[in-house]
Amino acid sequence: MSDGRGHALVLRGLSKHYGAFTAVDKVSLEVGQGEFLTLLGPSGSGKTTILMAVAGFVAPTAGSILLDGSDITPLPPEKRNFGMVFQGYALFPHMTVADNVAFPLRVRRLSRADRDVKVRAALDLVQLGQFADRLPKQLSGGQQQRVALARALVFDPALLLLDEPLSALDKKLRAELQEELKALHKRVGRTFINVTHDQEEALSMSDRIAILNHGKLIQHGAPGALYERPRTRFVADFLGKSNFLEGIARVPTARGFTLEAGVHDIAVRLTEGEAPPPEGKRSLLSLRPEKIGLLTDGATAENVVGGSIVAWSYLGAGYSLRISTDTLGELRVVLPAWQASFAPAEGLPVRLGWSADAAVLVEDDAP
């Protein structure tokens, strides 16, 4: 199995029920060779259950798991040859760093000499060579995390499974390790499956993200595509922040349509291949706060609405504004600080504008 390249994994109609509770609901997903896939969702979305099913710790109620085309669903965890980094790392407290990393080799009955070579290589890979003889409790959180990575990679696993690998670390260290993990993925070229509830982590590390909610796969795709073209209200809201505009679709054409939101008409341009909603259908738009601009006097845009600032906060790189509009209710706007040619103040009248392709038509899956 150790050809040094990634392997492809396929989930086919995977379900898991606990009594009447459905933890995972008919999830089908393909993970390509060498891909870094992140399962993203709030707690209880089923993402961890899916990972545990892939690892072999949870027996699916229905569906199957295929590795390079062969069904591995009935295999016990120790026969799957997957590396796994557990939440909280699960390092063996009674073994040194080197013994921890050597463990998977030892249970595979490798000779001591082979073991030593591989352990050294794995520890060097995560830059912990000099800590081989320490006990886990003598290491910092970040170091422990790297030992867990080395241990999960040392036996050339077919896949690397990561269960919230960074959740136990503080914010700054987390950002650092995100980059490191991504670089490690490039270096070893293996298929990584990562589980997290942290959208920033998912966006920064993954080749592809699968978004889950209530056990269902909602949408999957590259981080940019998901962020730019969310398919549902949940995706738009969970991945970043968004304003939502509700109204009735009017005059649909192949190029776009108008959303009649109360007294206000919003122009929407569609992307290639996107179908407009039928005339008169109640529809929902997602509009990212950073896609709305503040219009200077005389300037104009495809969509314009007047209003005044209700609240504002300074974020260093920019401003976050809450604006009460005359006709569209309250909108959130994020503005790069260098673009703000004014000092924000509560009650200040403003004009907002955005282009017709800024808003995205989404399905309303709110409960």
Added chain:
Amino acid sequence: MSDSGRPGLGWWLLILPALLLLLAFYVAPIVQVLAVSVTEPEMGLGNYERIFTSGSVQRVILTTLRICLITTVFALLLGYGIAYAITLASPRMKGWWILAVLVPLWISVLVRAFAWVTLLRRQGLINNTLMESGLISEPLPLVWNEFGIIVGMVHYMVPFAVLPMLSSMREIDPRLLAAARGLGASRGDTFRRVFLPLSMPGVIAAGVLVFIFSLGFYITPAILGGGKTLMVAEWISLQILDLIRWGLGTMMATMLVLAILVTLAVFSRIVDLRRIFGSGA
């Protein structure tokens, strides 16, 4: 006790009744009687010389140590099995397993010894059943010997072995076991390389506890030994109640207390007694 002016004093007064009771009616009687070992029949260490010169004293010490070690080994083995099952059982089964351990723990030691006599004696249930089924023609000597003592003592000690092992096994993160499986370890490997080493502190604590409890055990050996196999506690009682040899009896009592305290001191680094008893109650 309300307004003593000094805030700490009231709290100290709370301790006083228990402290005085223990000093006056626990520590004092013991110290007084242990002192007898160097004053009767005459001042000096004469009684202690008997350890080196008297065959019967040596025999009772060796018998006691042998029985205690065998008891400890079996209690640990059986207790480990049950503690392991409890730790890994589903929450619903856990309650039943724990009941199987706690109920014997709190049932009178006399009742338990009586139950074993009923089962093991010559006309007991086991011998009768075996004779009726034709497997044996003569009753087996199951009681009033060392075998009977060990059967009864192990039965008494298993719960005491289970509790410290259980509390140490409970601290083992189940994710470590999952991690071991995920890294390719079989069930046997996971047990041998991860679970067993992590549970060792509990095993040692249990061993110490069972051993020191066994050393001074009186009722079960007295009933199931039938007076033929003497352990120190019964021997002490014999010296004092029947032979009125206070010096010899208290010498052995002193040795018993010393043996227990030394065992505890040696293992005090590993064994936190307070925690053991805390989890037992």
Added chain:
Amino acid sequence: MDGAHTPGPFGRGLAWATALYLVLPILIILPVALTDQRYLSLPQDGISFEHFRTVLSSPEWLGSIWQSFTIAIAATVLSVVAGTLCAIGCWRISRRATDLIRVLMLLPLIIPSIVYAIGLYRYFGPLGLLDRFAGVVLAHGVTGIPYVVITVSTALAGFDPRLEQAARGMGASLSQTLRWVILPRIAPGIFSGAIFAFIHSWDELVMVLFIASRDVFTLPRRIWDGINENLDPAMAAVAVLLILFTTLLLMADRALRRRSEG
């Protein structure tokens, strides 16, 4: 987790065998007590309550049961009062200062009762406490203190010391703080301790063998004589009654703990 670590066939077999070894000998007493024969055996032609009737109509057995019960009640009161106050004091005063007291409290659990029994035998003589109700109560009560200290300390471990400081800060005296703030919170712990102290006294034999002879003749003492002299099914009936009684006490303790947790 379905793929979680579980015991293998050997581990499972060992655990079951041990559980049976622990429980079966105790359960076997029930049919023996219900035997229709006049000697210790399983029922032959049907069950009979004759032996229970014998025990419950015997003045000796009833007298011993009553004596054991009153001794255990009195000893429990002594253990609970002294033990609870001590546990609270130790909890409030710094750990190091009370370390010696904590160790002292463990002695009765560690030192074999035979050593204490011979000590009392000699100590109680001049005090006139041999074969006296008060002597046995004192012995059982003192050795029962550790059980109460342990359970109450456990209950106190989950108790925020700032509550006590807050009460004192609002002007409550020590005794008011005890009665209104601390005791209600640790009542389940005290009750557990009381049950254990009661069972300790109720079952205690070794001390009684030395410090009581004729006037004080407790239930364990009568059972002891019975086992050594005449093994008859009445003994099994007594054993069954004892098992039922202990089980009832433990169930009461369990129910109370569950209520205080839930």
